[in-house]
Amino acid sequence: xxxxRLPVSxxxxxxxxxxxxxxxLLQEAAGFEMRLVFSLFDRLIQLPQDAPRNWGEFxxxxxxxxxxxxxxxxLGERIRAETECxxxxxxxxxxxxxxxxxxxxxxxPRVPRGVAKIEGECGYxxxxxxxxxxxxxxxxxxxxxxxxxxxRALVQSCILPPSVPSSVxxxxxxxxxxxxxxxxxxxxxxxxxxxxxxxxxxxxMRFVLREIxxxxxxxxEDVHLLAVYYKWPEENILALPRSxxxxxxxxxxxxxxxx
Numbered sequence: 118x119x120x121x122r123l124p125v126s127x128x129x130x131x132x133x134x135x136x137x138x139x140x141x142l143l144q145e146a147a148g149f150e151m152r153l154v155f156s157l158f159d160r161l162i163q164l165p166q167d168a169p170r171n172w173g174e175f176x177x178x179x180x181x182x183x184x185x186x187x188x189x190x191x192l193g194e195r196i197r198a199e200t201e202c203x204x205x206x207x208x209x210x211x212x213x214x215x216x217x218x219x220x221x222x223x224x225x226p227r228v229p230r231g232v233a234k235i236e237g238e239c240g241y242x243x244x245x246x247x248x249x250x251x252x253x254x255x256x257x258x259x260x261x262x263x264x265x266x267x268x269r270a271l272v273q274s275c276i277l278p279p280s281v282p283s284s285v286x287x288x289x290x291x292x293x294x295x296x297x298x299x300x301x302x303x304x305x306x307x308x309x310x311x312x313x314x315x316x317x318x319x320x321x322m323r324f325v326l327r328e329i330x331x332x333x334x335x336x337x338e339d340v341h342l343l344a345v346y347y348k349w350p351e352e353n354i355l356a357l358p359r360s361x362x363x364x365x366x367x368x369x370x371x372x373x374x375x376x
Contacts, residue, residue: 209310
């Protein structure tokens with residue numbers, strides 16, 4: 118269990134270690150959707166009483182932060198991934214790695230010049246006019262996922278009044294990026310084989326959900342082994358923290374191999 122202050126909302130979030138129940142949820146999910154993300158938050162994130170109860174109200178920055186915190190709690194600090202060099206004739210496998218805490222520390226929201234927080238509201242205003250806006254949130258991501266709106270239409274829906282000159286809209290978009298920097302971003306690196314500069318996109322939601330789902334792949338075998346050997350009921354096995362269940366399961370697999 119660990120606690121982290123969310124970068125945009127400022128709420129203290131306590132993150133619990135996943136159990137077999139969350140592993141089962143991940144294995145049985147039809148796809149990587151926001152409702153799966155929010156279900157994981159319901160189970161693994163504890164917030165203070167004055168925080169919103171609806172995850173869709175949290176900014177995309179805070180949603181992505183919570184996902185990385187869940188990954189850190191369940192699988193550790195270091196992110197390791199592979200990509201392929203796109204230089205002609207190379208196709209070398211390139212390792213990409215970084216620490217989650219350091220990565221989160223690079224996100225530094227700030228209020229840009231010419232923008233002010235609206236007291237008592239979840240929004241901001243331009244100081245040189247009557248234009249107000251809010252930040253993109255988890256509900257907007259869910260709408261984009263359902264193709265209920267385009268990203269540009271979602272940004273437009275954050276602005277009041279919605280019909281503003283394009284120059285004002287671009288100014289607001291820049292302000293939104295500074296107020297709530299995205300953790301899903303374009304990253305760069307260098308191929309160790311051909312030294313070509315590489316550019317790739319790190320999608321927090323898809324990467325984290327795929328990785329923690331893959332690490333939950335033994336849940337059915339673990340439940341079977343522990344139920345057969347220890348005679349524990351399924352509900353007790355699913356309630357075990359993931360790290361403890363995996364140690365039991367691995368010990369039983371080694372015991373079975375040695376027999």
